[in-house]
Amino acid sequence: MASRNLPMREALRHALLEEMHRDESVFVMGEEVAYWQGTHRVTRGFLEEFGEKRVLDTPISEMAIGGVAVGAAMAGLRPVAEFMTINFAFLALDALVNHAAKIHYMFNGMFKVPLVFRAATGWGDQATATHSHMPEPIFAHFPGMYVGTPSNSADAYGMLKASIRDDNPVLFTESIGLYSKPGPMPDEDEDFILPIGKGNIVREGTDVSIFTYARGVEWATKAARELEQDGVSVEVVDLRWLRPLDTELIFESFKKTNRAVIVEESLPMYSFGSELAAQIQENCFDYMDAPIKRVSAHDVPLPYSKYLEAMALPDSDKVVAAVKEII
């Protein structure tokens, strides 16, 4: 499969390009997506290629971006709307969770909302508390909206294509820290679709399962390599989707290893980790050989100081320590 080595931003760009060529109803909109060619360069060259009608610059107006996208989707188009960072998607919360997520249900199936909200997410780089967050679990709280977040180029490519083609609203979040990370990715391939709600075993193991997504996969994989030196066999599961959650894969892995560490870049209270831990204990109680351990960001607004910021975030050392606590 691996015939190109591209950073994730390029993988996303190719997915978008191909889908826009394939389906005329797909269009992109957002702050700086047209003339500036995208804050994260995902829409580089799009204006030239598709023109102003399908590549729409918007003002700083997240609430309006959300509302327009929902309206356009209800009217039969397939908008891909970009929030520069997910933190400002809170301004569009009403459009996202009160409308996009519920319309199909509220109108008894008369309307579909085939839209994708793309948003850069994650923290690091001293962007401070208001810019630094991974609030995906908040959006995954609401039924009706899919929430996906890739960990590498190939997944970004296959997951974004699937999201654009799906008839349900999708919040597609992209870790800022991964945009520049190169990774193998297939050649232009119309059928490279990674189905929504399917996770992926990144690394097989027998002693403990690490459940994670996005940048957590990198920390988990590094930790797994270290732990291997100590004779601990770690299975790393990239869930890819926070909703729908691939519970089948999770339970299967847990039943094999009997131990779980959940790694999330987000905050610990009422989080992805809380949900997953609850589901595992409800469904796999008799398979538990140790308490379920969570590695999360610290429960604080992210500090500006570089060192305090690093302390507040998870990393592979923290994952190793967590695994060792339950082995």
Added chain:
Amino acid sequence: MAQDVTLTMDGMLLNWLKDVGDSVKKGEVIAEFEADKATVEVEAPADGTILSLKLEVGEEVDEGTVIAQLGDAGEAPAGGEAKAPAAEEAAEEEAPEEDDEAEEEAPASNGAAATTPDGRIKASPLAKRVAAEKGINLAQVAGSGPGGRIVKADVENYKPAPKPAAAPKQPSGGTTIGQSYGKLPEGDDVEIIDVSRMRRLIADGTVTSFQTTPHFYLTIELDVEPLLGLRKEINAMLEDEGVKVSVNDMVVKAAALTQRAFPNLNTHYYGDKLVRHKRVNIAIAVALPNNGLVNVVSPDADTTPLSEMAKYHKQMFTDARDGNIKQEYIKGGTFLVSNLGPYDVESFSSIIDPPESGALAVASARKVPVVKEDGTLGVGTRMKATLSIDHRVSDGAEGAQWLQYFRNLIENPMRLLV
């Protein structure tokens, strides 16, 4: 919710220090028990009010027995008032509702499992399920997980401990194994005395050891003049600190260093398995004023500095003689040293304390005529030491080498310090 107070050893109730209705703080002593070798204090596992006391003074019960219940003031004790003497009964009655079958059996046994302060066995849900499927009593399984938690692998790898004939376990009847002594004499000419719990344990333990451990003995005579000289120097030096190193301390040190060099004698015999201990913990036989004997353990005696050891030993011996020593200080010995030096004994041999595989008996340092290097007669100070060895673990030649090494340390005592 009422909470059970459970015994962590076998013992006889000496004294209740609290009454029903008293409120207690966590860690407060609520009862005193006479355990095998010491008086043991039972502490409250949590804050609360005593709801019930389930034993009477003088009653003997097994490890795991529920002896009292704690709870909120005014709360009714669970499982009825009164005492519940038999361990099995207690376990059935008092088992918390959520416990599964494997756990219900737990309090009645005396296995190696880690228990929480309130007596629950720490085991993962998976370990519990597997144990239930295999019919294994978790109380018998040692936990390897964090905090001693029993995990799946422990249950899967569990083999019932081979009951080594060498392991002394007190028969419930209290009479010594396989012996009949006929009718008990009566009349004014005799006084009938109950055998104390400790005496019974010593009797049974030594009989078992002597009958089932093939002992052999090796004796040497040591020149202890340099040792006594060095001891004087050390003590003069340490006088200001109030530390006094005894001959016994030095002998223990020498034995520990020798054990370090001969790991085979730091090995315990368990039927089809030998357990080689990585730590050298020397058990020291201490005579008690009331006709008893207890082996106080000097942990890591090979690496503990002599002065520190002297202080520790002094404290432990005092505690032992006062009957205050805690169980943890008499457990875990890997080799026994018995010293009758203070009693002017020419030589003696010691019975091995199974599953240990060796014991060193040290007699008195005595002034004796010696043949000096130039062939003339003179006076020297000599001490005899006898090594007892379990022949199943080791043989004569190794024992002789052990003693050679030991002699080298005693006769060149600076080596104990460097």
